[in-house]
Amino acid sequence: MNDLLIPLKEDSRFPMYRQIYDHIKNEIQKGKMKAGEKLPSSRLLAKNLCISRSTVDMAYDQLSAEGYIEAVPCKGYYVCQMEGLYFSTEKKVFPEKNPGQEIPAPAYRWDFALNGIAPGGFPQNTWRKLSREVLSQEGDSLFQLGDPCGEPGIRLAVAEYLHSARGVDCDPDQIIIGAGNDYLLMLLWVILGKNRKIAMENPTYLSAYYDLVHMGCQIISVGQDSQGICIEDLEKNGADTVYVMPSHQFPMGMVMPLKRRMELLKWAQDQEKRYIIEDDYDSEFRYKGQPIPALAGFDQKGCVIYLGTFSKSLAPSVRVSYMVLPPALMEAYLSLGHLFSVTVSRTDQKILELFLREGYYERHLNRMRAVYKNKHDLMVRYLKEMSHICAFSGENAGVHLVLRFCNGLTEKEGIRRAKEAGIKVYGVSDYRIRQVEKEENMVLLGYATMEEKDIEEAMKKLKEIWKI
Amino acid sequence: MNDLLIPLKEDSRFPMYRQIYDHIKNEIQKGKMKAGEKLPSSRLLAKNLCISRSTVDMAYDQLSAEGYIEAVPCKGYYVCQMEGLYFSTEKKVFPEKNPGQEIPAPAYRWDFALNGIAPGGFPQNTWRKLSREVLSQEGDSLFQLGDPCGEPGIRLAVAEYLHSARGVDCDPDQIIIGAGNDYLLMLLWVILGKNRKIAMENPTYLSAYYDLVHMGCQIISVGQDSQGICIEDLEKNGADTVYVMPSHQFPMGMVMPLKRRMELLKWAQDQEKRYIIEDDYDSEFRYKGQPIPALAGFDQKGCVIYLGTFSKSLAPSVRVSYMVLPPALMEAYLSLGHLFSVTVSRTDQKILELFLREGYYERHLNRMRAVYKNKHDLMVRYLKEMSHICAFSGENAGVHLVLRFCNGLTEKEGIRRAKEAGIKVYGVSDYRIRQVEKEENMVLLGYATMEEKDIEEAMKKLKEIWKI
DNA sequence: GGGTATTTGTCCGTATGTATG
């Protein structure tokens, strides 16, 4: 018991007390120290190791708390009877994924990616500060189970935001917080019942389409024009639910004008139990003219379900979305008898609540709007010089543009030529629910993740290589 | 422009530059400062306000970044043309929920809650430290979109944990990270296909039951004995999938012995496409004997789907669970053509990865096991004194016990008497898929959230009031 | 056998370095 020689490394990344702890724990687990055996006293060990007693104390405390040893006052520390050591000592080594292989160099020098945010766009320091604040709070009630629909605080903050920024008046009790739109759509499918015929535009946000398809939903593909979804198509196809993105349709980029919005609302109100799922996609970023209030803002009869997210406006890694249910649907959900527990950690909810409440979100959006407007304007400037090659649409909102070749170039050929020049652009056909007969001639360019310098370089190249 | 008087408060919770920023922004939004108007120079304003010029600069910089004002070199700052002010100035005030009412006093002095963790059990300091480390990392790639199945790092760490602690050998590529078991079960339902007949014990973990029911799943209720689920019932009812909790069944608390595990595996392997969903509930907490490896550890033919979570072992607010899919199912999921994006924020994943990798999780589990063992032993000591009132089971594992009255008391009456004494206990009938004919006479006592002092007080009372 | 010195776990205040704002 006295020959306990613990090799202490000054420069270890672990503190001394941890090294002592680890060493003794290993001795016990390997069976070198048996149950009942007495450990050297903290003073003795401290002297032998030439460190302070309290350092040894800390290690011993930890070991007692975990049940490895037991403290007998005025006598000493003794190794406990460990029944069923939990962790086997052997460690499994997993083979490297690419043994010996180099990570393949990225094929593209420039990527007009459609998701992602501007580099440096995430308010990292603020987030860290708020995270610290939240985690420093007294008490650990924060770590017990929370409200299944989301913390009351963040729901109130979101309701206030929706009121002032999106013209949506709702009660915090109508809001459900969830980890991403995918999840909320799954939830919505449960709430709405499984026999709905949901209409979606073609092309549309394919992720939402697949979410619903994989749940077993019946999807009807309907047409769209420059104003958005075709209402007649809705009637014709017998849909009872429709998924739309009025503020900036993905991928086509059109903003649904007020008139069409009203027509759509009228369609929903025409019959009982018709619902509009309004994905308020990219509503945060508008560069010209008055923002149009969300459809849900005009809804008097409770037929609009509003979906919003922080994943696009803050960062894709922040998995927080929200859904505003009409009172009747919320009641239906609550009366299911079992609520799905909330999917966002309470700490993240608290951080976001502070972020909203203290005005950081508003300022963040203002800053990002300015950043994206610059990139947007740059893109538009170059595209105007390319009028002999393509027309473009989807401008003045969002963070991507739609190009339609007018020189005979096809989508496929356009993408191929861009790829050869090291530029990744995206085809509209990737977002179609159902392919169209005639050859596609449109591509999508997202500019959120691109630096302005890169936009200039890439656009200059595109102008060259897309010439016929 | 020169009469810009900004009321600065020294003791405000906002820094000075923020106060200047807020004031000017308000002036612009309210229209008191119009587009094109010149702002006082930073030197002049600083002099007037008796503060440093750099403070004014900070405010002006912020305002320029957000597009409110524009810096014209060698001339000054000018108010920009703001098209479509985003945030309406009026704030909506939401009515208080209980106007004038007091929050109702909790009806119970003691609560043998079945969820929740020990007070102070969450390693708050460690979590905060790791959170800071993760958020301090260079670059913001962390905030871009991550792997839809979860970060490779945490999947590897979980695979290593499962190998050493649960005897499960799997590749990190078989693991899917998700926000809670509810979500993973929804996902699983998509992966397995919708026409499955899923068998569940009665009683069982009702949350999982409702998850599946609400998805439209066909559930078959099967019997159980002291060893766990009845295999013959499975055969008889034509189930092709079964949901079990071999390590500590909820709510009945039995641990499935090795023999039954093997029989269950044999059942699954008997026919093609039979699956076992193994919810490794409470496997972290075992107080006696060797831990039994998870079912998935014996599975050679890929018919066990393993579910694990950190919500119970760390804190309910940490919404991270994981699912190990047999290779064939993982392949099926990946080939769906669209993966649901991961529901856990990348920061949380990274924090948890470090928590596992640096050995904190192992130590945390050891500590909690010691804490819960003390409470467990205390409960058992009191229950042994109550043998004239009830028998108990579910001991030596988990954080709750099952009591069966042997003095004629019914569940209902037992709960009622406890309530009168200010003690909340839970009925087994709350967890039944289908009620049984004969009167229930079992209650559940969770001890995780109770302090030892409270356990003693409450148990002494129960011993009195449950006497016949 | 009783007094005393020693050893022991435990509690507490304090110094130092680092991270953070």
Added chain:
DNA sequence: TCATACATACGGACAAATACC
């Protein structure tokens, strides 16, 4: 640049058990 908070490490004071004379 300065102030604050925190984890870590240190050493003193105390009371109880033990060993020794």
